[in-house]
Amino acid sequence: MSAEKEARWWTPLTDGKTSCRLCPRGCVLSGGALGVCGARKNTGGIVYSLGYGRPAAIALDPIEKKPLYHFYPGTLTYSLGGLGCNMRCLHCQNASLSCALEKDFDGLEICAPDSIPENALQSGCASISWTYNEPLVWSEFVIESMRAAKARGIPSALVTAGLAHPEVWQEFLPVMDACSLDIKGWGDAFYTRLTGFPGFAYVLQNARAAYQAGCHLEIVTNLMCGWNDDDASLAALAEWIARLSPDIPWHITASRPAHRLMQLKPTPESDILRAVAIGKNAGLSFVYGGNVANLEIQKTCCPHCAMELILRSPFALRRKILAAEAQCPNCGTRIYGRF
Numbered sequence: 001m002s003a004e005k006e007a008r009w010w011t012p013l014t015d016g017k018t019s020c021r022l023c024p025r026g027c028v029l030s031g032g033a034l035g036v037c038g039a040r041k042n043t044g045g046i047v048y049s050l051g052y053g054r055p056a057a058i059a060l061d062p063i064e065k066k067p068l069y070h071f072y073p074g075t076l077t078y079s080l081g082g083l084g085c086n087m088r089c090l091h092c093q094n095a096s097l098s099c100a101l102e103k104d105f106d107g108l109e110i111c112a113p114d115s116i117p118e119n120a121l122q123s124g125c126a127s128i129s130w131t132y133n134e135p136l137v138w139s140e141f142v143i144e145s146m147r148a149a150k151a152r153g154i155p156s157a158l159v160t161a162g163l164a165h166p167e168v169w170q171e172f173l174p175v176m177d178a179c180s181l182d183i184k185g186w187g188d189a190f191y192t193r194l195t196g197f198p199g200f201a202y203v204l205q206n207a208r209a210a211y212q213a214g215c216h217l218e219i220v221t222n223l224m225c226g227w228n229d230d231d232a233s234l235a236a237l238a239e240w241i242a243r244l245s246p247d248i249p250w251h252i253t254a255s256r257p258a259h260r261l262m263q264l265k266p267t268p269e270s271d272i273l274r275a276v277a278i279g280k281n282a283g284l285s286f287v288y289g290g291n292v293a294n295l296e297i298q299k300t301c302c303p304h305c306a307m308e309l310i311l312r313s314p315f316a317l318r319r320k321i322l323a324a325e326a327q328c329p330n331c332g333t334r335i336y337g338r339f
């Protein structure tokens with residue numbers, strides 16, 4: 001297989017320049033230039049996807065690690081990451097992948113989309129997750145692999161920050177079974193400060209489209225001290241999710257110093273508990289705290305009768321009393337998700 005793969009979603013301009021339409025950043029690329037994501041390049045007036053077919057990290061992870069708590073809990077997911085990211089968060093904890101250089105693509109083994117579900121099935125995993133970096137930057141390969149996985153009957157999950165052009169996002173909807181989607185904070189001022197781009201409305205639009213298309217959706221917010229953790233922002237975010245559906249799980253995770261925010265204060269558990277309370281006050285049925293030792297905020301209870309249905313330790317299942325029918329055994333309430 002060739003290492004060079006012409007990208008989709010780009011437009012030729014004059015003088016050998018091109019514009020990329022994969023994400024709303026809409027990079028205009030002169031000959032030889034890379035996009036902001038570092039994963040797409042104009043060579044000779046054509047845009048190439050540098051990461052096509054080139055996983056940089058593969059692991060068998062508990063699905064809880066994505067985090068997806070209501071999607072086949074207690075199973076392993078075949079997890080792949082590539083290089084590059086169109087978000088460029090200042091506190092990225094996967095910067096070795098998201099901020100990789102062009103030369104880092106060289107030497108990565110090249111594989112075909114069909115090989116992904118094959119390998120996942122052979123490894124005994126219940127699903128495939130596109131994770132670690134931002135999977136949207138190699139959308140061509142991810143979508144083709146998801147299509148191959150669907151044909152083999154293995155579900156696919158996208159772990160994403162959701163900054164795709166709607167035209168591209170639409171192509172994920174028929175093949176993406178689950179989505180763990182970051183809503184990083186409330187409003188464009190925050191998105192611009194953290195990522196250098198006002199992508200907030202696109203992220204909300206894509207989250208809504210995924211849910212309305214029947215994709216299993218869980219939302220993640222990484223709580224950053226002094227950045228996105230004020231009560232008003234958290235309430236606005238929780239109320240937005242609740243309007244979409246109170247059944248959508250909301251994960252509030254603790255952050256720590258990383259990448260360009262080494263001065264960031266680690267999120268105290270008290271802030272996570274405050275955010276969890278805000279989520280519950282907004283009417284959300286399933287609000288979880290992550291990256292903290294407190295197991296009380298990692299369990300799933302029936303929203304109707306409060307029976308404990310799933311107990312977890314960090315990134316693992318401890319006990320599940322929910323059958324595939326996904327009904328509370330005590331009161332019969334249907335629990336959102338796939339079990």
Ligand code: SF4
Binds near residue numbers: 020025026027039086
């Ligand atoms: S996908 Fe990359 S090259 Fe394309 S618009 Fe987004 S950041 Fe720019």
Ligand code: SF4
Binds near residue numbers: 087089091093
């Ligand atoms: S979206 Fe995720 S991978 Fe990309 S920079 Fe932000 S934290 Fe890192």
